Amino acid sequence: MSQVINAIYFSPTGTTEKIVTGIAGSISKKIDRQTHSIDFTLPEVRFKPIAFTADDIVILGVPVYAGRVPNVLLNYLNTIIGNGAIAIAVVLYGNRNYDDSLIELRDILTNNGFKVIAGGAFIGEHSFSKILAQNRPDEQDMKIVDEFANEIAKKITSPEELTIVNVKGNQPYRKYYMPKNKEGNPVDIRKVTPKTNEDCSKCKLCVSVCPMGSIDPEDVAKLIGICIKCGACIKKCPSNAKYYDDENYLRHKEELEIEFSSRKEPEIFF
Ligand SMILES: Cc1cc2nc3c(=O)[nH]c(=O)nc-3n(C[C@H](O)[C@H](O)[C@H](O)COP(=O)(O)O)c2cc1C
Numbered sequence: 001m002s003q004v005i006n007a008i009y010f011s012p013t014g015t016t017e018k019i020v021t022g023i024a025g026s027i028s029k030k031i032d033r034q035t036h037s038i039d040f041t042l043p044e045v046r047f048k049p050i051a052f053t054a055d056d057i058v059i060l061g062v063p064v065y066a067g068r069v070p071n072v073l074l075n076y077l078n079t080i081i082g083n084g085a086i087a088i089a090v091v092l093y094g095n096r097n098y099d100d101s102l103i104e105l106r107d108i109l110t111n112n113g114f115k116v117i118a119g120g121a122f123i124g125e126h127s128f129s130k131i132l133a134q135n136r137p138d139e140q141d142m143k144i145v146d147e148f149a150n151e152i153a154k155k156i157t158s159p160e161e162l163t164i165v166n167v168k169g170n171q172p173y174r175k176y177y178m179p180k181n182k183e184g185n186p187v188d189i190r191k192v193t194p195k196t197n198e199d200c201s202k203c204k205l206c207v208s209v210c211p212m213g214s215i216d217p218e219d220v221a222k223l224i225g226i227c228i229k230c231g232a233c234i235k236k237c238p239s240n241a242k243y244y245d246d247e248n249y250l251r252h253k254e255e256l257e258i259e260f261s262s263r264k265e266p267e268i269f270f
Pocket residue numbers: 010011012013014015016017062063064065066067068092093094095096097098123124125126127128177228229230231
């Protein structure tokens with residue numbers, strides 16, 4: 001057999017990458033197959049079509065945005081062709097909830113011709129915050145990654161057990177989760193954009209990490225596309241020069257930090 005273990009992920013702040021590559025690395029040790037990574041965080045990668053064969057194993061991970069698979073990724077995800085490859089669906093969420101994202105990702109992969117035999121919802125530091133699920137995934141999470149990989153390796157090596165996985169979630173999927181303002185009414189923060197303070201050294205790192213390619217290389221304080229609030233420019237800026245000042249965004253961030261401070265644990269499905 002020439003099975004390759006493919007780690008495929010969108011990961012603006014690195015938590016999805018850590019879990020997906022962790023799972024791939026751990027399976028590869030157990031079944032002695034090579035790993036290959038495709039990081040589709042940056043826009044140029046999402047122009048290249050990919051197709052797998054029935055010999056492939058694919059671990060595909062995305063962060064949870066508003067309780068669902070990020071809608072900006074749907075077009076791209078639907079171009080990935082399974083051709084009967086084995087897939088593991090992975091979502092990373094910021095300790096609030098993964099709602100219907102895992103079942104949605106499983107369905108996308110199944111519809112694209114993958115055999116989805118396992119799924120996992122893991123926790124990563126929240127994109128909006130430096131304290132909510134701080135530094136996760138941590139050592140404890142990586143132990144669960146290892147257990148997950150063990151079960152996957154067992155399943156892969158017993159072809160009679162390759163059934164489609166049942167995961168938690170609703171069908172039809174619930175609507176995209178919306179934050180609330182101080183009156184308790186839902187607010188739309190999609191138009192919120194980051195500001196740039198005078199500590200900016202114009203190093204342009206933010207231009208190179210924006211997954212939407214939206215920061216103007218001529219003037220990094222300007223946007224030339226949409227902002228998905230992924231946190232990449234904020235968390236990766238070496239000068240802490242990017243920030244949000246929108247009242248509703250900041251209120252939502254603080255509410256999340258208070259309401260969802262107690263530790264959630266990963267959930268894995270076979
Ligand atoms: C726009 C947006 C919406 C999010 N929605 C949720 C959510 O509904 N539930 C949750 O627990 N975390 C949510 N998060 C947090 C991310 O899912 C989480 O921090 C994830 O680990 C980020 O992955 P990354 O490090 O690979 O970018 C959201 C983040 C963003 C940017």
